[in-house]
Structures are given as structure tokens and as C-alpha cells.
Amino acid sequence: MKKLKGTHIIRFAILAAILLAVNILATYVHKRFDLTKEKRFSLSEPTKKFVGKMDEIANVTIFLQGNLNADWQRLQNRTIETLNEFNEYSGGKIQYTIVNPMEGTTTPKEKEEAMKELSQRGVLPVRDQVQQSEDDLGFSEKVIFPYALVAHNGKEFPVSLIENRGGMQPNEVLNYSSSLLEYKFAQAIQKSNLADQPSIAYTVGNGQPLGVKTLDMLSTLNKMYHLDTIDLNENIEVPKIFDAIIITSPKSGFDEKVKFKIDQYVMNGGRVLWLIDRLNTSMDKLKETGTYLASDLTTNLDDILFKYGARINLNLVEDVQQNAPIPITVGSIGGKPDIRYVPWVYFPFAISTSDHPIVHNMNGVLFQFANSIDTIANPEIKKTVLLHSSSASRTVSAPIRISLSDLKFEPNPSLFRDKNIPMAVLLEGKFKSNFANRLAPKFLKTLEDPSIDNPFLAEGIKKSKQIVIGNGAVFYNDFTERTGPLQCGFWKFNREYYANKAFLLNCIEYLVDDSGLMKARSKDLVFRPLDDKRIKNEKVKWQFVNIALPIVITILFGGVFLYFRRKKYTGKG
Amino acid sequence: MKSILLKEIRSFFSSLVGYIVIILFILICGLFMWILPDTNMFDYGYASMDQFFSFVPWILIFLIPAITMRMLADEYKSGTIEMLSTKPLKETSIIFGKFWASFILVCICLLPTLLYVVSIESLAVTANNLDTGGIIGSYIGLLFLIAAFTAIGLFCSALTDNQIVAFLIAVFVNFILFQGFESFSQLPSFSGGVDYIISQLGLQFHYKSISRGVIDTRDLIYFASVSLLFIFATRLFLQKRKWS
Numbered sequence: 001m002k003k004l005k006g007t008h009i010i011r012f013a014i015l016a017a018i019l020l021a022v023n024i025l026a027t028y029v030h031k032r033f034d035l036t037k038e039k040r041f042s043l044s045e046p047t048k049k050f051v052g053k054m055d056e057i058a059n060v061t062i063f064l065q066g067n068l069n070a071d072w073q074r075l076q077n078r079t080i081e082t083l084n085e086f087n088e089y090s091g092g093k094i095q096y097t098i099v100n101p102m103e104g105t106t107t108p109k110e111k112e113e114a115m116k117e118l119s120q121r122g123v124l125p126v127r128d129q130v131q132q133s134e135d136d137l138g139f140s141e142k143v144i145f146p147y148a149l150v151a152h153n154g155k156e157f158p159v160s161l162i163e164n165r166g167g168m169q170p171n172e173v174l175n176y177s178s179s180l181l182e183y184k185f186a187q188a189i190q191k192s193n194l195a196d197q198p199s200i201a202y203t204v205g206n207g208q209p210l211g212v213k214t215l216d217m218l219s220t221l222n223k224m225y226h227l228d229t230i231d232l233n234e235n236i237e238v239p240k241i242f243d244a245i246i247i248t249s250p251k252s253g254f255d256e257k258v259k260f261k262i263d264q265y266v267m268n269g270g271r272v273l274w275l276i277d278r279l280n281t282s283m284d285k286l287k288e289t290g291t292y293l294a295s296d297l298t299t300n301l302d303d304i305l306f307k308y309g310a311r312i313n314l315n316l317v318e319d320v321q322q323n324a325p326i327p328i329t330v331g332s333i334g335g336k337p338d339i340r341y342v343p344w345v346y347f348p349f350a351i352s353t354s355d356h357p358i359v360h361n362m363n364g365v366l367f368q369f370a371n372s373i374d375t376i377a378n379p380e381i382k383k384t385v386l387l388h389s390s391s392a393s394r395t396v397s398a399p400i401r402i403s404l405s406d407l408k409f410e411p412n413p414s415l416f417r418d419k420n421i422p423m424a425v426l427l428e429g430k431f432k433s434n435f436a437n438r439l440a441p442k443f444l445k446t447l448e449d450p451s452i453d454n455p456f457l458a459e460g461i462k463k464s465k466q467i468v469i470g471n472g473a474v475f476y477n478d479f480t481e482r483t484g485p486l487q488c489g490f491w492k493f494n495r496e497y498y499a500n501k502a503f504l505l506n507c508i509e510y511l512v513d514d515s516g517l518m519k520a521r522s523k524d525l526v527f528r529p530l531d532d533k534r535i536k537n538e539k540v541k542w543q544f545v546n547i548a549l550p551i552v553i554t555i556l557f558g559g560v561f562l563y564f565r566r567k568k569y570t571g572k573g
Numbered sequence: 574m575k576s577i578l579l580k581e582i583r584s585f586f587s588s589l590v591g592y593i594v595i596i597l598f599i600l601i602c603g604l605f606m607w608i609l610p611d612t613n614m615f616d617y618g619y620a621s622m623d624q625f626f627s628f629v630p631w632i633l634i635f636l637i638p639a640i641t642m643r644m645l646a647d648e649y650k651s652g653t654i655e656m657l658s659t660k661p662l663k664e665t666s667i668i669f670g671k672f673w674a675s676f677i678l679v680c681i682c683l684l685p686t687l688l689y690v691v692s693i694e695s696l697a698v699t700a701n702n703l704d705t706g707g708i709i710g711s712y713i714g715l716l717f718l719i720a721a722f723t724a725i726g727l728f729c730s731a732l733t734d735n736q737i738v739a740f741l742i743a744v745f746v747n748f749i750l751f752q753g754f755e756s757f758s759q760l761p762s763f764s765g766g767v768d769y770i771i772s773q774l775g776l777q778f779h780y781k782s783i784s785r786g787v788i789d790t791r792d793l794i795y796f797a798s799v800s801l802l803f804i805f806a807t808r809l810f811l812q813k814r815k816w817s
Contacts, residue, residue, distance in 0.1 A: 023798055026790060038704075092770075527699070547608075555596075
């Protein structure tokens with residue numbers, strides 16, 4: 001009998017060992033199936049690859065904590081889930097803690113101090129209104145911090161967990177924010193990973209504005225990248241150390257030398273963001289004189305852009321469906337001017353329908369006197385229209401007389417038959433030089449000379465990207481005398497925040513970043529709310545159905561089962 | 574195996590206790606899902622079963638031992654285990670018969686919760702927008718968790734001839750395996766990588782992952798292994814009677 005005991009125990013031990021081995025093996029070879037409809041829990045391929053290559057541990061502190069309502073709780077859960085998903089591929093390189101930053105603070109002074117310290121680290125409070133009880137209409141205000149700090153490689157980056165698009169319901173905002181978490185965390189970790197931030201050059205020298213109009217955009221870029229300005233006329237070349245250059249609304253023509261510098265920069269893999277106005281337009285002039293003729297600026301960029309794959313047309317886009325208003329004085333009431341805000345077809349805003357990561361899920365981008373863009377059929381370049389006009393728009397060709405008196409008449413919608421007129425285009429591929437077969441042999445030889453050693457490239461040596469936007473004003477911020485510069489994209493006449501800033505930052509990020517992390521921006525989460533009205537009205541009904549009905553069915557089943565059973569046995573007996 | 578399976582299911586429905594177990598389960602689930610604050614659907618406001626899948630393990634920790642407690646303990650007490658052994662039945666088929674019987678009974682208890690899915694679907698703002706794939710995935714995950722809890726319950730029932738003791742031990746073991754590792758990993762001395770490994774040993778880690786609707790072969794193998802381990806351990810305890 002003792003022998004039997006031995007064999008039984010040994011057999012059990014062997015089986016247990018096999019199970020353990022299978023589990024360890026399973027961690028090496030495993031497969032995942034994300035059954036959710038929108039593949040909610042699957043990271044995009046670039047993110048997976050990126051976190052798989054992490055070597056340092058990243059410490060994430062989540063500040064969204066402390067008596068949260070359901071929506072915030074959901075956002076916190078999604079944050080944790082996203083980080084867990086990162087760990088799935090990083091092998092536990094992401095460590096997170098959740099802290100309530102207001103914990104331990106009792107006096108208002110302590111609270112203020114804690115808040116001040118957090119805001120210095122980039123963690124900002126959001127005031128949330130909490131309904132006290134169902135019947136009570138009173139609200140109490142509560143401060144929460146929908147932020148996380150990512151500490152990695154000795155650097156610290158704040159990540160805002162919440163992202164607002166205008167016109168969204170509060171719970172939609174949270175859903176939208178959840179969908180962006182993957183991208184934001186990946187971006188923060190990546191930023192701290194890079195030995196150096198990418199370098200961006202803002203070009204000047206041909207009348208590109210550099211002043212209060214560009215202040216917001218440039219100072220924002222300065223925080224995120226190494227930002228420099230270069231004068232294209234003075235430098236002998238566009239230094240290759242720049243990952244991207246920005247050309248915003250030049251007012252004078254580029255000569256061939258400058259174009260050659262830009263061209264060779266692109267051939268070497270440089271990226272360019274073009275924001276080009278073909279026509280000389282000005283609201284100031286319009287205000288003064290009431291009418292003027294928009295004339296050609298002769299920027300002399302047609303041939304080079306054509307070679308790369310885009311043509312900015314000498315026209316203006318008019319849109320009756322999506323546009324921003326301007327104030328006009330229609331008369332006077334009691335000696336005071338009567339100011340009305342009227343839609344201005346020359347200021348269209350474009351809402352993207354594309355799911356390209358640059359523009360996916362973005363608000364409208366405001367254009368002011370935009371030129372339309374055509375793409376050229378050069379097959380080596382991939383073209384993506386990022387932004388286009390609405391379905392009730394048209395173009396008018398130069399010369400155009402722009403007059404405020406047009407505003408007296410309501411535009412006739414039947415005249416705006418064109419739709420989806422491109423206003424921003426992305427070009428990707430190996431570009432061909434605009435100067436191929438155009439240079440004198442002597443000049444080519446000079447370039448190859450060892451002292452210069454900068455041989456002419458007739459074709460790109462590596463893939464490059466360029467974004468062409470048919471309007472410079474996308475880059476500008478407005479300003480008021482009272483508050484100074486406003487945020488880029490803020491339109492003071494309807495107090496609307498257009499997504500210009502986000503759009504441009506995405507453009508730059510897309511241009512300088514080859515890791516493809518941005519793909520995660522295309523993530524879409526489906527919003528599935530319950531019907532609020534029906535919840536209120538039919539609450540008791542559903543409670544009853546879901547609790548009582550199964551119980552009744554169980555009792556009925558039991559009754560029938562027991563009855564037949566008894567009958568069977570008593571029948572026999 | 575089949576005869577034991579059918580016998581157990583029949584006896585479950587023949588006694589009043591079986592119905593009380595089902596009704597209690599429905600009642601508790603219903604309370605959490607539709608009435609109690611914090612967890613109810615109306616406050617939650619989203620057409621998803623996330624709430625249900627997050628609280629249902631806590632109910633199962635108690636429900637499953639209540640179903641499995643008498644499976645072997647009863648046989649010991651009444652001595653029928655000896656009768657079973659004299660029949661041409663191997664221990665393995667006795668155990669698997671009882672295991673599948675318990676598993677099926679728990680699944681029957683779970684059936685009424687499908688009504689919740691239908692209710693949520695009809696209360697949603699947009700029709701046919703439910704994440705059916707995710708919900709099916711979550712239910713699959715739940716079935717695997719049930720299998721593990723059932724095996725644990727069965728094992729505890731083999732330890733003793735006292736049903737109450739079997740029940741209490743099973744609840745305890747379920748709790749430790751589900752929550753214990755998770756809590757243990759949160760001790761400050763484990764932070765920095767070890768916590769992740771410790772939490773992976775527990776049921777909750779794998780359940781949380783699978784109940785989102787993401788089926789990972791690692792989680793399936795983990796649940797299957799825990800179930801098999803406890804089934805083998807049960808067999809060891811049945812065999813023990815032959816040793817002396």
C-alpha cells in the first residue's frame with residue numbers, strides 16, 4: 001500500500017510540473033484575439049514595436065484619482081488598461097502609480113500650494129461639477145487632475161488625459177480622450193527617449209512674417225522642438241541637421257538660387273511644410289477701402305512645387321457652408337455703429353473626413369483667403385488630401401475684386417456647386433529634383449569639388465515628406481489690444497477655437513517622425529451611451545424585468561420539473 | 574462519467590436548495606446590476622456589460638462553493654463513495670463527472686444574465702451598436718474562471734466530509750487565488766517589477782485581461798492549468814483512501 005502512495009504522489013508531481021512547464025512555454029509563444037468590435041485593446045503596430053524596444057523603465061504617475069464620477073473613473077480605467085497593454089509588449093517596463101494629489105491636504109492653503117507645485121510640473125486642475133443628489137439641483141464643485149506624468153530617462157513629461165473638441169457632449173469628450181491615450185503616452189515616452197529633440201527651421205528672407213502674428217505657433221513649436229530661423233538668401237544651403245523647414249507665406253518671389261537650396265535639401269531627405277499664399281490679400285486694406293483687387297504675389301514657386309507633385313492655383317476658395325463670420329457695420333442706431341457678424345465665404349474652415357493620422361478626429365481648420373491645390377500625376381509620389389472645402393463651395397480665379405459690399409447680398413447657394421476642393425495636401429516619396437538637366441556642367445563640377453563636396457542630386461536619396469497648404473494664415477494667431485496675442489486658430493468674432501494649432505503640430509510631428517507612432521491617432525472608439533430619457537422614465541420597468549422575470553421563470557421551471565418527477569415516481573409506486 | 578453527470582444535475586433540480594441557489598444568484602446579480610448605487614447600469618450610462626463582468630466574480634466566489642460543496646463531501650459522509658468505487662468507475666471519471674455537472678449548473682445560473690445584454694441593447698441610444706464581440710469574449714473568459722473556481726470547489730469538497738467546512742475552505746481558496754495575489758503584489762516591497770510577476774500568478778490578473786474581450790492563449794492555458802491542477806489534486810485525495 002505504501003508503494004501505491006508513492007506512485008500517486010509522484011504522478012501528481014509530474015503532472016503539476018508539466019502544467020508549470022506549459023505555462024512558462026505559453027508566455028513565449030502566444031496569440032491574442034481582440035474580439036471587441038473596434039479592436040479597442042490592440043495597440044497599433046508602430047506602438048508595439050516602439051515599446052518593445054524600450055530599455056529604461058518609465059515611471060508613470062496618474063493624478064486622476066479621488067472620488068471620481070463614472071465618466072472619470074472610466075477614463076482612469078482606460079488609462080490603466082492602455083498602460084497595461086504597453087506592458088504586454090514592453091515586458092513590464094512601464095510602472096504606474098495612481099495618486100490623489102489632494103490627499104493629505106486639508107487647509108485651503110495647503111491645497112493651493114499642492115496645486116501650484118503640480119501646475120509647475122504641467123499638471124493642471126479641471127473643475128468638475130458634481131450633482132449632489134438626484135432630486136437636488138445643487139452642484140458642488142470639485143477639483144480633479146486628469147493628467148499623468150511620465151518620468152523616463154531622467155526627463156519628465158506631463159500627459160493630458162483629456163482632449164476637448166468643440167461641440168462635444170461631456171461624455172463624448174471622455175470617449176474621444178480615451179481613444180487618444182495610446183498616442184499620447186507613446187509620444188511622451190518617445191520624447192524622453194530621444195537624445196535630441198528634432199530640429200525645425202522657420203525660414204525667413206522672402207517676406208515670411210516673423211512677429212506677433214506667428215508668436216503663438218512659434219513659441220509652441222519652440223517648446224517641443226529645437227526651433228531656429230534661417231534666412232534662405234544668406235545661407236549657402238539649408239543645413240541637413242534640420243529635420244524639417246517651414247515656409248510660411250512669402251511675400252516676394254524666390255530666386256532660382258533659393259529654390260535650388262530648398263530643392264537639394266529635399267533631395268537629401270529634408271521635409272518641408274509649405275504654407276503658400278498666391279494672392280496678395282489683406283483684411284486691413286479691405287477695412288480701410290472697402291474694396292480691393294487681389295493680385296498675384298508672384299512667389300515663383302510654381303515649377304518646384306509642380307515637380308514635387310502639387311500646384312497651388314491662382315484663385316480663392318469660397319465656401320458657403322463652412323465659414324467664419326466677420327463684423328461689418330450695417331448702419332447706426334442712436335449714433336452708435338450697428339455691427340453685425342456675417343458669414344464670409346473667403347474664410348472657410350475645413351473639417352477632415354479622412355482617417356489619416358494628421359487630421360483624424362479633428363475640429364475644423366480655419367483658412368483665410370485660401371488657394372486651391374491640384375495634385376500632379378507623378379506616380380512616384382503618394383498624395384493625400386488632408387483638408388478640403390465643404391460640399392457647397394467654388395473657386396474664383398484671379399484677378400478677384402474683393403469687396404465688403406458683396407456682403408449685402410446673401411450668397412446664392414446654387415452657385416456653389418463644387419465640393420471637396422483640396423486646400424492641404426501631403427506628398428510622400430522619393431522626390432525628383434526641379435533642377436535635373438537644367439544646370440551647366442561647370443556648375444555641377446564646382447559642386448563636386450572636394451572643397452564643397454556637395455554633389456548635385458537629381459533624385460532624392462531617401463524618402464521624404466512635404467505638406468503643402470494653400471494658405472499662410474493657417475499659421476497665424478490673431479491678437480487684441482487688450483489681451484495681446486491669442487491662440488492660433490482662435491477666431492475672436494465667434495469666439496471659436498479652430499483646430500489650426502493641433503493641425504500644424506500634427507503636420508510637423510508627422511514630417512519629422514518616421515517611427516509611425518502617429519498611426520495610433522487614427523484609433524476610433526465607438527461611443528455607446530444609454531438613452532438618458534428612457535433610463536429616467538423606464539427605470540422601474542427594466543429593474544423589474546431583469547430581476548423578477550428570471551426568478552419567475554426559474555420557479556415555473558422548478559414547479560414543472562418537480563411535478564413531473566413526483567408523478568413519475570408516484571405513478572410507478 | 575455521463576451517468577454521474579446526469580445524476581448530479583437531476584439531484585440539483587430535485588431539491589429546493591438548487592432553486593434557492595439560482596434565485597439568490599439572480600437576485601444578487603440583479604441588485605448589483607440594476608439597483609445598488611455605484612454599480613448599476615443607470616448611473617453608469619453606457620451600453621456595455623463591463624460593470625457586470627467586474628462584479629460577477631465576487632458572487633461566483635460564493636456561489637460555486639455552494640454548488641460544489643456537497644459533491645464529494647456528501648459521498649464521504651453517506652459512505653456512497655465506497656459504492657461508487659466498487660462500480661467499474663475510475664476516480665478520474667467520477668471527478669470529471671462531478672466537475673462537468675457543477676460547471677453546467679453554474680452556467681445554467683448564468684443563463685438569465687443574457688437578459689441583461691438584451692435589456693442594455695434595447696436601452697442604447699443607437700440600435701445594433703452593441704459590442705457583441707467584446708461581450709462574447711467576456712463570457713468566454715467568465716466560463717474559464719468558472720472552470721477554475723469549480724475545480725477548486727471540488728477539491729475542497731474532497732478534503733472533508735463536512736459540507737460547511739468544504740464551503741468555507743473553498744470560499745477562502747477562491748478568494749486567495751482571485752484577490753490574494755493581487756493584494757500581495759501591491760505591498761511596497763515588491764514594487765519595481767516583482768509586483769507584475771506576483772499579480773500574474775493570481776486569477777484576477779488573467780480574468781481582468783480576458784474579460785475585456787481579449788482572448789489571449791496565455792490566459793486560457795493559465796485557467797486550464799489551474800483547473801487541471803485542482804482536479805489532479807482532488808484525485809490524489811480520493812486515491813488517499815486506498816493507501817492505508
